[in-house]
Amino acid sequence: MLLSDKVTGGVVAVLGGLAFAYGSQLPPVPGQQIGPSAFPMVIGAGLVLCGGLIMLGIGHRFEEVAEADLASHTAPEQLAPLPAWRNWLALLPPALLAFYALVSETLGFLPTSAIMVLVASLAFGARPKLAVPLAIIAPFVINLIFLKLLRVPLPGGILPFPW
């Protein structure tokens, strides 16, 4: 997930350019010089400028100083690199949230979140001895808190909260 400054700076600049172009197309408010287009255009121009400077590597030295500072304050064993595939594992939580958004209405809160907790817990390296009870108890407790104490109606689905 670590990208070069050229790539991230490029993304920032392109985003700024698009915002500027989109902003300039917005209809003006009749009788006024300044309307809804002014702000996106100013921001877009700023992003293009920043993106360009980042691509040129300006300001990178500040990052090196901050990184060295942080590294000197952290235990060395925490800094040892992990295998690269672990980086991709980071996409699991947002994927599970997307899963929640897609199926919770039909499946219900309890089963959906039980699946999410089980998967996430195993991904964190838990043994089934811990992950399975956690996946049963945690959704139940969270449902209790939100439904009874905070009165948020969580989706019942195929397995509604029993009381």
Add this chain to the structure above:
Amino acid sequence: MDTVIKAFGLVFQFDVMIAIVASAFYGLTVGALPGLSATMATALLVPVTFYLSPIAAIATIITASAMAIFSGDIPGCLLRIPGTPASAAYTDEAYAMTRKGQAETALGICLWFSALGGIAGTLSLMLIAPLLADVALSFSTYENFWLAMLGLMCSTLVARSSPIKAIAAMLLGLLITCIGIDNPGGVPRFTFGSTDLLGGIEPIPALVGVFALAEVMRALTEREPPKIENRRLGSILKGQWKLTKEYPKQQTRGNIVGIIIGVLPGAGADMAAWVSYAMAKRFSKTPEKFGTGHPEGLIEAGASNNASLASGWVPALLFGIPGDTITAIAIGVLYMKGLNPGPTLFTQQAESMYALYIIFILGNIIMIPFGIVMIRLASKVVGAPRSAVMPVIMIFCAVGAFATAGNNLFAVWCVALFGIIGFVMEKNGYPVAAMVLGIVMGTMVEQSFVTSLIKSDGSILPFFERPVSSVLAAMTVAALLWPVFSWTRDWLRGRRAVAA
């Protein structure tokens, strides 16, 4: 006096007391878990505050954030892993004390001087805010615009990263607030035909994504922190009074620096701790002892970060401009509860303001006994397996955002998206705090910017003509140019070193 009695009446109610005690334990626990920040603790609380009375809601935010900032010191002391970024500055020092067998003194310093710092910060809030409220009443859109800009620029200055990347992150936050129809023309902007986007991106799901979900994601890519061995700790508070008498200058300086950094819009507890630790070392008679387990820096920085927490509420309450990421969340809660930030808050809702001060003082007093309990339990709490804590936090992210957004699943998508954005940005040196402040302040910046331009008929001169606004403008420009100045200075120094 009548208002003060009323304020006590507001605070000493059953639901408020329960809220304070529960959020104290919650804040202490979350802060003590390595990798979970005080900001995350606060962000995850927002859905709960939704369903509380206004005073109870504010009480939970204040108590939980103060406790979390303190208890972030616990894993720092015992494991050399800062629980919150605000403890990172002096983690080394605290851990060195632990290695010398002075764990209880180190933890005691963190607790005692945090509580005192918090109280000093509260006193400054009580003193400064009403004074500034009078000044703030005379502010026009020009001043508001520059004040917001100053806050945004400060947030990029304190980012401890490339200032250009920080500005880019801040602009990205502002761009996100352009989404929706809440703009001067009332036209749909950047909605791409989606009805969900018409209302814009709510700050809370974005905050939860960036500060909570991204942390869960990061934890998956990092190794599990080591366990704390179950050690017997002696008396925590023993010797603290002696240290207070020995280092009054350090403590006062820490408090003052913390208060000033807190009042500055955009800069908060993290920055206060770094600056104060550096200052303690610079003015110390024995700078060589720093890093070897010397209490001096620990006292100054510990006094500083908790002091900044309370004074960070000054710009938040007066102008709706967050002092740091925690008050950024608090502002959202204030609006939700009908306590809209502004100078009139101090005249029309005076008893609520007094209640807020009382909660701050109360929170910092109960921090001492609760903190001692937490330190004693630390080996159990910090030892809680990540594989059990993180999945639960993930569920809270989903349900919490869902509940605050009026039971809308779109919020869950927002959390997922902002989790990815926050994770990728942080990995590549783009400070997410700057983006979040952009998101929180964007609508206000645009409103004051466009209204000012309409008033001036498109001319930018009036932005610099009024006395207060010209001072604020100069400060903003100085904040913008500061990195250039510091870079040139280093460059010149480097050249001189090469020449010599």
